[in-house]
Amino acid sequence: MKTANKCYQATVAEARAARRWFVVDATDQVLGRLAVRVATVLMGKHKPTYTPHLDTGDHVIVLNAGKIRVTGLRKKDETVYQRYSGYPSGLKEITMRTMLARHPERVIEAAVRRMLPKSALGTRMLKKLKVYAGDHHPHQAQQPEPLPL
Numbered sequence: 001m002k003t004a005n006k007c008y009q010a011t012v013a014e015a016r017a018a019r020r021w022f023v024v025d026a027t028d029q030v031l032g033r034l035a036v037r038v039a040t041v042l043m044g045k046h047k048p049t050y051t052p053h054l055d056t057g058d059h060v061i062v063l064n065a066g067k068i069r070v071t072g073l074r075k076k077d078e079t080v081y082q083r084y085s086g087y088p089s090g091l092k093e094i095t096m097r098t099m100l101a102r103h104p105e106r107v108i109e110a111a112v113r114r115m116l117p118k119s120a121l122g123t124r125m126l127k128k129l130k131v132y133a134g135d136h137h138p139h140q141a142q143q144p145e146p147l148p149l
Contacts, residue, residue, distance in 0.1 A: 010051040021059045022147035027067040035111035037149055042116065042125045055124050061144055062131045066104035081110060105131035
């Protein structure tokens with residue numbers, strides 16, 4: 001007996017063929033809201049062909065990462081990013097305020113990374129994210145479209 005309902009499952013070839021490039025200007029955008037939208041596009045959840053076990057998402061270019069906005073009075077000073085070198089007493093901590101001054105693109109990358117799946121699939125999705133502190137990028141040949149936020 002056949003069932004009437006069939007779930008659509010995209011193939012790897014279909015997922016790769018339908019990839020597009022989007023560009024986002026992060027000027028005066030709230031960090032969390034921007035990261036949610038970018039993570040959704042990287043995963044492919046904005047498409048009707050979304051398949052959970054495949055990378056059906058698109059490429060995203062984020063410009064002006066240094067001009068991102070953060071809500072909350074003390075959030076820039078209370079948010080701490082940690083990294084570990086692997087050596088004893090090798091834990092390094094840096095606040096969001098310092099990170100925005102030195103490497104603003106890492107703040108957006110960290111926010112988006114935490115919203116993606118924690119697996120090899122999430123790592124592949126994150127490789128499609130390109131973040132730049134300024135308003136220029138080397139991806140003009142891909143003809144990116146503006147991403148509606």
